[in-house]
Amino acid sequence: MEHWDEIRTAYYVVREGTVSGAADALGVHHATVIRHIDALEERLGVKLFQRHARGYTPTEAGADLARVAQTTDDQFSQLGGRLRGQGETVTGELVVTALPSFAERVAPVLVQFQRDHPEVQVRFLTDARVFRLEYGEAHVAIRAGSAPEEPDNVVQPFFTMEIGLYAAPCYVERFGRPTMDTLGDHRFVGFADLRSRAPFMRWQEKHVPLEAVHFRATDDRGLIAAVRSGAGLGFMATCDAHGLVDVMDRQPEWNAQTWLVTHVDLHRSAKVQAALSAFKAAARDWRRDEKGIQLS
Amino acid sequence: MEHWDEIRTAYYVVREGTVSGAADALGVHHATVIRHIDALEERLGVKLFQRHARGYTPTEAGADLARVAQTTDDQFSQLGGRLRGQGETVTGELVVTALPSFAERVAPVLVQFQRDHPEVQVRFLTDARVFRLEYGEAHVAIRAGSAPEEPDNVVQPFFTMEIGLYAAPCYVERFGRPTMDTLGDHRFVGFADLRSRAPFMRWQEKHVPLEAVHFRATDDRGLIAAVRSGAGLGFMATCDAHGLVDVMDRQPEWNAQTWLVTHVDLHRSAKVQAALSAFKAAARDWRRDEKGIQLS
DNA sequence: CATTAGATGTGCGTAGTCGCACAGTTGAGG
DNA sequence: CCTCAACTGTGCGACTACGCACATCTAATG
Structure with a gap:
């Protein structure tokens, strides 16, 4: 039961009733549909359709397959909507890692971020060891020192700790x-x-x-x-x-320069982008406050 | 969300953790797996995996896809077993059609057949009109007269009505x-x-x-x-x-010759075969009885 | 620190798959 | 009864997608 595309083809034939109709709906040539059906029946050793010149009528086996494929199609459609939307909504978990030294400065930003996006669950990992973004250990890492140069990491300056x-x-x-x-x-x-x-x-x-x-x-x-x-x-x-x-x-x-680091694969997602902009806004505030203190 | 095969590939990558492992499990080259993943991500506009040299770790989107594909895989496996077994088990519905004249002779055979195969539900259609096997109206048709010669119908002599x-x-x-x-x-x-x-x-x-x-x-x-x-x-x-x-x-x-007619697409299934052998056994019994009567 | 095993990623040639065109058949409608 | 429209089925050419080989990288091991 491999070749899921052929199952999909058979499902469309059941739905449309004809090979030609299924081919139109699938956007392929009707010869392809026929070949898929033939291959599927050959592999299963079961006739899925009774062929006649006016179309294909499913056997019990074909109807059974269509029922299963129907639910699969529904689930995949939902999944597709979810995944496509996931790039644009800010939900799920946001994992941020930083050195323990930064906890007092970073934590308030995360708390505010969580208030602004009630549907995200924030996980804030503070540990001396360096979490590896490429293993999916965190969405955003706050690093200190010279600019990290690992490949596949997008690095942005965060704030300079005076x-x-x-x-x-x-x-x-x-x-x-x-x-x-x-x-x-x-x-x-x-x-x-x-x-x-x-x-x-x-x-x-x-x-x-x-x-x-x-x-x-x-x-x-x-x-x-x-x-x-x-x-x-x-x-x-x-x-x-x-x-x-x-x-x-x-x-x-x-002064110690700190950096906002994200993995390139996650960097484009709206959630990470929202987190980054929250951090950068906080950094702007800090700079303004310091100048204010200096001026006063 | 078309291209179900690519979803299956992504699912295997999540399961195996590496592209190479997924390629082995799928029986394809790892380059194919990479291409499938790339195409799927491109089409969805969402990163499904974080790539690193030791393997692919799924993002939340990838994990979500894998959960859905997992259930799909299970359902398809079950379906495959059902369909493959369907050729060898005798279950479901058996639709037999005959002229009303034959009802008295045929019905007892069907009753006995149902007793021998308790899981089948027999539907016996007696009507003057000719049911069309190629439209799936019946599994077995009992016809009288000269041998039917429609294409895609397999015809066997049944009994000669004396x-x-x-x-x-x-x-x-x-x-x-x-x-x-x-x-x-x-x-x-x-x-x-x-x-x-x-x-x-x-x-x-x-x-x-x-x-x-x-x-x-x-x-x-x-x-x-x-x-x-x-x-x-x-x-x-x-x-x-x-x-x-x-x-x-x-x-x-x-004498009127009668024929057992089945559609070629259904003829090989165990259910139809069982029904045919039941009919032929009954016909043998009838011939033996007639000869016994003749002899006595 | 050097080595090795195992992983990802890419260019290239080929094989498998698709689309096209045409033939054959059936059913409907005037 | 004849015509027409729609569908199935198949051979052939083109193109996509696959497998192969190689390069590159990482982590583990001695």
Whole structure:
């Protein structure tokens, strides 16, 4: 029971009553219809039709086949409508992945997105490991660092996370503020992973002697907690720094660029497009807010 | 949503997870599978799979399609089993048509056939008009007269209905028995339709003057009733003649040959074959009984 | 790190399938 | 009774779609 096209042909012959009518309805030549029927009967070893010069009348076997094919045709029609519409409606699941560090910034955007599109179910995966878009693990990934260059991934700039060098008030009270020349005299907080590719860490590696880093944390949360406790100077996003002291003029090379990454196969779908535009709108808002803060 | 074969291909890709696996399972080259998927996605305008070097993972659209195609595959498999088995099982309806004259002889055979095959529903159509096998009006037709020669009909001899010339006892008492020379002096019962092609009627036309036919009936039942009432001499089947007087030596040329006719498209099916063998067995029994009667 | 097995993707030649034209047949209608 | 229209059926030519071979890539394994 392979060759579903032949079943479809037989179904149309039952529906139309004649080979010619079925051929017209199918948009093929009537010789093709005859050949399909013959092949199907040959393969099944059962006569599906009684042939006469005025048309084909189905046998019981043919009528049985037509009933099954009828439901199949209906189901496929519905499916076709669903699939075609799926490109234009925003429904189903939206899977977004990001580094845990971005959770606080990204989550509100997703919550708002879900409110705007009540029919989507948002799944937000935060994990240190890199989810693979080409395996369908997520629709949208938020990546940091240099622009990803994997093939089949469409990459768009998201936002630049502004980074500053901060210290707890009690630390400043005790050790003062650093200058470019006195960096080695301060205590720094860094990442445990020495090979971190964060730009501010590259800067730290270059300008701060290794022995000046007295505290190392596995992730940004630990780093922030350490800085807040007065462990030393540490780089972090400006938004995370409330209550801390901005101890040095910000340098653009510290900033971490983030990217919105989608798989090319999913990028065109309306759902992903809607999510991307929501993210980009949020990024615009953030930029405006920062400028507002700067201006004020 | 035409091209059902492509849907089937996509379904197999979802099932197997890889294009190559699907190609093996389908028995085609993997290039064909790729082309089918590409064509289907192109036509639908929706990505069904995310491609990567280790295989194809379905998108939501692909998974949706696979669910529908799964049920379709199941239904088609069942259908295939049903249809293939249909050639070998004896179920469904069996439609037999015959002249009303044959009803009494044929009906018992059909009753027995239904007892032997409890799953068939017998429909026995008796009508003067000729049912057309090529339109699917019946599976088996019982015809009388010269062998039918329509194309696409397979014809087998059924039984020869032995015909005798009979009269009611009261008629014989009054007029005696006819000889070949005194036929014109007797009263005959015939068919109203002068163009009857029954062989005994042809004989009667040839040897009995028209004016000797004093009674004409539309069918054999009327004829028999007339003879029984003493209207005159009449031809009828030996089996219908109980209580009547066999007034003349039977001549073979009176006998009516009957035929079992089936349409070639249905002839090979087990159901029709079973019905035919039941009829032929019955005919054998009848011949044996007649010979037994002759011998006794 | 090199190797290998297994996967996707593409150009090319061929084989299978389709469309066309014509023949043959049936049923309807004047 | 004759004509006409519609349908089935078949041989032939063209074209599509298939299989093959090769290139390329990835992940796993030693």
